[in-house]
Amino acid sequence: MTQIAFLLYDDMTALDAVGPYEVLARLPGADVRFVAARPGPIQTDVGMVLVADSGFDDVPAPDIIVVPGGPGTMPALADAATVDWLRQAHATSRWTTSACTGSLLLGAAGALAGKQATSHWILLDQLREFGAEPVAERVVVQGKVITAAGVSAGIDMALMLAAKEAGEDEARALQLTIEYDPQPPFDSGSLEKADEATRLRATQHMVPEESAAV
């Protein structure tokens, strides 16, 4: 069995975890755990409630770690129990991964020192605080540490990881299983592609106070 731990915390973004989960939970031998400081309901950022089935002590040494991001990342960074669990789990993990601002948590746990890493564009530069070199790429692989860009990028990251874990044929089948043949109606999914008005409007979605000050 391959134990795969998804860290859950209040005010996280659900898709950051659910995207990778839909790929990785379908790997042969996957033993999926949803881990939080306290098992039970977790209130995510825009309404959905997920359920953590395990506490930190229940899953001390997962094979694969997936850390989501979201507005709750900042409070989670200040939570010693969360960061300690991540540091210890990372010490023995086969893969330590993140989506979105989850990479800041990897940084706080010491997993990014001297490494390139990515994050949601809105907080990409903050990675420097943890000794990482921010890279505006969708998925960044550095040894056993894999970071993905904002929210939906976790799906691409998980398919790449699925190939490393179970081979490309398996990863291709998982891509077909989740019918991942993306056809977004617009082409504004990264800072490079979006215009300034779109960037401002998206920033307002995420940090209304900051945008008001601009």
Added chain:
Amino acid sequence: MTQIAFLLYDDMTALDAVGPYEVLARLPGADVRFVAARPGPIQTDVGMVLVADSGFDDVPAPDIIVVPGGPGTMPALADAATVDWLRQAHATSRWTTSACTGSLLLGAAGALAGKQATSHWILLDQLREFGAEPVAERVVVQGKVITAAGVSAGIDMALMLAAKEAGEDEARALQLTIEYDPQPPFDSGSLEKADEATRLRATQHMVPEESAAV
């Protein structure tokens, strides 16, 4: 406020709902409800537990309906309370939508008669049973009914719907918010693109018994 109802049921696929949710819940004035036959925890198909906050009687007339799919679709089709709620909610909805095999539930509720519709490729042909014309497209719009292909296609559907509800500028900003600039590592996300071995392996993932019989 725009009331948006996500139907939840046991053995559904989490991403079918979470993909559209991450877009639609961020629309201005969104009032998001997770609706099930019984409020409380919902066990999805490969391990994750979601929480329904409302019963059918609590949300009789949502503005937007989103119906996910998954292995639980078949049992849900046989559940009169689910199909009745959907039929009645559809009678007054502004938009009735689905991801993946959720379109079969729309069909059972009478929402697809004489219409084109899509679904997960593995059950696309079953749409005929409900008087629909199956179309192998990622998103199909027929009046107020919008169906999406398998699992991840709900994200594309929701961005299209966001543009109809709040304008293209808003939809572009939401795409940037979820950093949806997809870069799948492979190109096997649809039947058209995947080879036969990939199709067989994916089928085995989803219906092991059927594949064994092939």
